[in-house]
Amino acid sequence: MSKQLNLNQTAAFLQAAEDVLILTHAHPDGDTLGSGFALLRGLRSLGKRVRLFCPDEIPPKFSFMADAIKFEHYKPQVIISVDIAARKLLGDSADDFPVIHLAIDHHAANESYAENAYIDSTAAAAAELIFNLLCQLNAPITPAIADCLYSGISTDTGCFRYSNTTAQTMRITASLLEYGARAAELNRRYFETKRKAYFAFERMALEGLRVLERGRYAVTVLTRAMYDECGANDDEAEQIAAIPRQVEGVLIGATLKERKHGGFKVSLRTYAPADASAIAKALGGGGHTRAAGCIIDNKCVNEAQELLLAAVREELTRMK
């Protein structure tokens, strides 16, 4: 079990930390990277040595966050994870960090893998927590930090569309705009720009989109053949995953993404009262109420869809 810290205690922990290593999760998104690089820049401004480790390559659209950042070599004294709910989310590096001193996270399901944890599941993004911590530490919010934190919040809230968006989310974002976040430019990059490959991929996904269970469930499948024919990537598959739920009347949207070495990664998106995490848990996965996921291995596409449909039906029945 982690020792649970509040905002002040976490700020004090960071104030005392020296020679820090920040960990972001594998398949890095805007929140883990935005939170990580904002924390790095903020702690450095307090005179600390800070490095950041990302288990996977940083997607090009987020690579600006690392601009002009150099990594010194030293033995980390304090290891901090940001936006990481479970050790396994470090991917291949999960075993490389036997001791993680502090987890800063907004997932209610954080698995308490760290010695200390600052968890606030009311936050839409870990970036909200980093903003509050940097303010508490009187670290200046530079335009570069504001861009990182804005990126974390905007990507985790679907640009303020999702139900996780709160008054605090909006007030923090107001401050970030005043601190110089380039919101319009970042929004264009994150939400308004897609590769040709994406549109070919989306067209195929729409061709395969099926609406079932009297219009309450929509599902599509992304096969390796589709990835290959379009040259689409996982990030683009993530964008596709938002589509099935958008069909009018649908409460549960699912996207089956065939994995390189077989099996399927399932992305679930729901609207109230449907619980995505309940469906994911039934298949050995997990996540949030409105967005969750699981892996279905050793099954052909039809078997995988049947398994998923059974779990979806359970949830639809529970809702009655």
Next chain:
Amino acid sequence: MSKQLNLNQTAAFLQAAEDVLILTHAHPDGDTLGSGFALLRGLRSLGKRVRLFCPDEIPPKFSFMADAIKFEHYKPQVIISVDIAARKLLGDSADDFPVIHLAIDHHAANESYAENAYIDSTAAAAAELIFNLLCQLNAPITPAIADCLYSGISTDTGCFRYSNTTAQTMRITASLLEYGARAAELNRRYFETKRKAYFAFERMALEGLRVLERGRYAVTVLTRAMYDECGANDDEAEQIAAIPRQVEGVLIGATLKERKHGGFKVSLRTYAPADASAIAKALGGGGHTRAAGCIIDNKCVNEAQELLLAAVREELTRMK
């Protein structure tokens, strides 16, 4: 010329007003309706008689704003327009209101058609102005009013994506969430819900999407056959019109919409430095720098695309 009022003067004007009629613009959107109904509810809570007139039918997605509102008959003493930049935007009703006592608007280009005007072009939506006025008047912001104002702000900012979104926009929205605006539900309705017909329409539009001029120009065609096969409507065609510009690297996006009785309506969307209005003007149309349109008549689809391409090339050349 209108007499320009500031916030306090406008609040005083409203405080003194009795038997009010509020005008919204033709082809009503979320901001004119949200501002109008929020102002109506707020002034009624101060004990005033208030009616609202909308020149066109209220779109179903906004009709909830009028729920439980009854209109008494009386001769209006004070006529107030909301989100109306020019008298002609009253459509067929433009001549029915020779005297408009107050215009509340956020368009810099407001044509000063009213006796008094409260104009703040720094506001992303007229709804921001209504919020500030209701607070000034100590009118309670009920959940119903919060829904109306949230609708105005979210629809005019593309759910906080556009460059008109400011720190004030975010702070007002934070308050609206606390006052009970059903943001997630409204976002879902305005931004996340599409008919099955739309997805079929989009799939066809993507099939026909062509990227030309070394990746700087993208164009697609929506034929009547496509409208008919999908059962898609003009509103859905408008959503398609945003797609060509979203292709990475594209500066000019065009959508040719075949008209019921022949010819094509062209929607143009650009990113700097491309000027949509310049292209539209070359073809007898007009509009804004980033969004414009024109009609191409008496041409088959290929001729129409050639004409358009010639105008696009002119603009690409000008940009060099």
